[in-house]
Amino acid sequence: MLFENQHPHNKAIMIAVLGKPNVGKSSFINHLMGFDLTIVSSKPQTTRNQYHCAFTIDRTEVVLVDTPGVHSTAQELNKRMNGQAQMGAEGVDLNFILLDLTTDVVAEFKDFLKNFEHQLSKTWIIFTKADLVKKEELNLASALVKIQELCPSVEKHFVISSKDGHNIHELTGAIVDAAQSAPHLYPGGDASNMNERFFVTEYIREQAFRLLKEELPYEIAVIIDEYKDIRKKDEEAIPEAHISASILVNRPSQRAIVVGRGGSIIKEIGVKARQKIEAMTGGKVHLNLHVKVSPKWFNNNYVLDEIGLPRTQKSTRVWRKK
Template identity: 60%
Template sequence: MLLEDQHPDNKSIMVAVLGAPNVGKSSMINSFIGMDLSIVTQKPQTTRNKFHCVCTVDRTEIVFVDTPGLHKSSNEINKRYNQQALEGADGADVNLILIDLGQEIKGQFSEFRELFKKPIGPAWVIFTKSDLIPEWPTLPLEVAIEQAKEIIPSIEKHLVVSTKTEENMNELIGAICDSAEAGPHFYEGGEISNKNQRFFATEFIREQAFNLLNDELPYEVAVLIEEYKDGRKGDPVIAYISASIIVNRPSQRGIVVGSKGSMIKEIGSRARMKIEAMIGGQIHLNLHVKVMPKWFKNNFVLEEIGLPRANTSARVWKKK
């Protein structure tokens, strides 16, 4: 449909969701869009790329931009995660700065300001996980906001929410809709993201690896699609997907494969269920493990997983 053919009452708004790792950015977006699109785990730094998740409320299209958590580190891959977060705010009409109520509040604002190295547009502070801090009404949040405005003057308002109890989630979506301006919808015909099914397939595989593998190993795992082929007409299988789980060290291969292949089988069968739910049909998923030492310093792999060089990236790459 041509943009000018859209309903005259259409409204649209782009909302960047920003904050430290693990504050609940992806959970909040999933709760709004009503599906587990953005991957959520108990481990920090699950989200690695910025991407759009779209939800439409009446005639208002809300484009949420999920972003990796801003994180202090001089590692190349972290510089690229942070760059994704910074770019996620480009063009946003509202920036939600998520602050975990269960963590020290002032420090979260100063860390945000330190890492978000550019001017920030209209900002709303969203205090998350209120269900974990039932005494939150007694916390000096107004004082914290006044102090935060000294370093982030564009703060306009704040809200306390929980994705577990849905506290104030309706208020937040209502406030977002009220701020949307008249304009065309950019996503039509049921599209819910600017990333394709191939991207979400790698995310869902990585999500299960994060859930099932212990400790630090998930951070040394990446997923690459080797082949994504649609099934032929009449074939009950609608996609044949072959993907590799990339690990850093040879000793990690055995852990990911597991005893008699049990681990990779479990990762595969859980990921397959999520991918099938997303694409609405049967898929064939073939997973294998590849050892690529120091893949997180390898420009090719980083670009392949959607992390181009950051402004602060090292210009010269030493071969290991």
């Protein structure tokens, strides 16, 4: 018997989507996927974990690995985020390094390489945010020569925009051409190796990033306390989930800000996150949010493990759970 995922015409490719923070990695992935799976915000360091975002084009499965933006840091949380980016590039067929056209792309590329220890094999450069620069001002020839000198494994480059879709079609075609004959990793149509619980915490955190200012989004983590799927006997009935989650903050004063006057901020986080969770689960969601003060959670081994950020070789002092 021939299984669908082993069809002889199946092709697959796994690509690490890498770059500095805020260059548009997650936006690019969502654009290719056709829906907002992975979280996006205008602030840098939104993505903290590496994970698969999978979709198929005809018989080709494309697995894009979203990764945190690589940056220099002395903080344990950030060291682990950088560690996730290195891990995301392990065992992939191709690396995409995204460079934001509104910045000095060569300087950004150098800075990326300085903080990225993993050996880069086959690499394509993806210049992002083309909609923000005038075509006549776009002269990439000398930048490309310098980039090639710095990283000889660079094979191709594309100038794209995730806002207006510029060149996305051409890039998608090139991805399909680069895919090799292989069975599919997600034959059942799953979009990620992360489960719904993970995306629930991400969608809550995304709203925190959107609504809160200054350092606050960086001092927030979200943990699921309870996730109950209510199974109805009637198979036609809309599924329901009761979810309780905690938003961890570093200081008591931050708790008051996240709650907001009369609970206005936490209510808005909850309403917007619930809409996205309902779109993901296709059912009704009851979302209960609590704000808890967990001093220096970003140095706490237990919390960092819980949010999917294991120790790295560069990890320093961490608190252990007693």
